[in-house]
Amino acid sequence: xxxxxxxxxxxxxxxxxxxxxxxxxxxxxxxxxxxxxxxxxxxxxxxxxxxxxxxxxxxxxxxxxxxxxxxxxxxxxxxxxxxxxxxxxxxxxxxxxxxxxxxxxxxxxxxxxxxxxxxxxxxxxxxxxxxxxxxxxxxxxxxxxxxxxxxxxxxxxxxxxxxxxxxxxxxxxxxxxxxxxxxxxxxxxxxxxxxxxxxxxxxxxxxxxxxxxxxxxxxxxxxxxxxxxxxxxxxxxxxxxxxxxxxxxxxxxxxxxxxxxxxxxxxxx
Ligand code: G3P
Ligand code: CA
Numbered sequence: 001x002x003x004x005x006x007x008x009x010x011x012x013x014x015x016x017x018x019x020x021x022x023x024x025x026x027x028x029x030x031x032x033x034x035x036x037x038x039x040x041x042x043x044x045x046x047x048x049x050x051x052x053x054x055x056x057x058x059x060x061x062x063x064x065x066x067x068x069x070x071x072x073x074x075x076x077x078x079x080x081x082x083x084x085x086x087x088x089x090x091x092x093x094x095x096x097x098x099x100x101x102x103x104x105x106x107x108x109x110x111x112x113x114x115x116x117x118x119x120x121x122x123x124x125x126x127x128x129x130x131x132x133x134x135x136x137x138x139x140x141x142x143x144x145x146x147x148x149x150x151x152x153x154x155x156x157x158x159x160x161x162x163x164x165x166x167x168x169x170x171x172x173x174x175x176x177x178x179x180x181x182x183x184x185x186x187x188x189x190x191x192x193x194x195x196x197x198x199x200x201x202x203x204x205x206x207x208x209x210x211x212x213x214x215x216x217x218x219x220x221x222x223x224x225x226x227x228x229x230x231x232x233x234x235x236x237x238x239x240x241x242x243x244x245x246x247x248x249x250x251x252x253x254x255x256x257x258x259x260x261x262x263x264x265x266x267x268x269x
Contacts, residue, residue, distance in 0.1 A: 013247050015263050016043040016126050016255040018236050019060060023257040026099035027067065028058045029106045030117045037121035041259040044123045047130040048111055050138055055087035056111035056145055062131050068093040068108065083134060111142065115149040124160040125151070126233070126255070128186070132170035139173040143181070152178065164205060168197070175200040175225060182226070184233065191218045198222040203231035203252070208242055213249040220250065240265030
């Protein structure tokens, strides 16, 4: 029996590659998953939205402008909203050149493609339901894709998948539809309101700037829907000293564009 942490010792938080290892490869693409895995990072975070014809795709912004060449390929389709394009149209776009010529030709992945790559690479997934108010019913659709790709089997549900959102309604819906799935609320509810979130979220994930030891302790003091203490994954931390401070507060996870930098900072602490 290996010894556990000494009494009072703080567990090292897990590190999550934000939008994949997005400081080194175009965010929310398959190369960003590969890069996270190559760096030895166990978790990737992504953002899921829906196309005009109902395909789930991995993209952060609600328009295609910043991270693809949609303006060049479809010059008359302003404002280039994700939900105004079909999956076939989005599949034509270059989602890598904006980041670096080395990634020219990289595509916007569908959720299904993304899940297969994360599975191949052995990474766990923090899946964000992005802008759910724009996509009625997206929670059920995400769960269906996760299910059909094997991501709701016993192995994945035992700590390989968390579904999160800034929308409490969306997190509540995911929990109601598939109570076995771990969920997280993105934000920092007032301490007095935290018990309401503990009814449907296993974690509360605040921005690093709003974090304190007292807040982390208040979250940890609550029991989530699976009978375990609520967790805290904070975002988005690329600075080693901020990472060490968050670890000192006792966070369970740190979400970072430079997960290798944060990992090294935690190892050196
Ligand atoms: O996972 C936390 C973080 O991704 C939330 O903010 O805007 O990067 O999706 P954003
Ligand atoms: Ca996100």
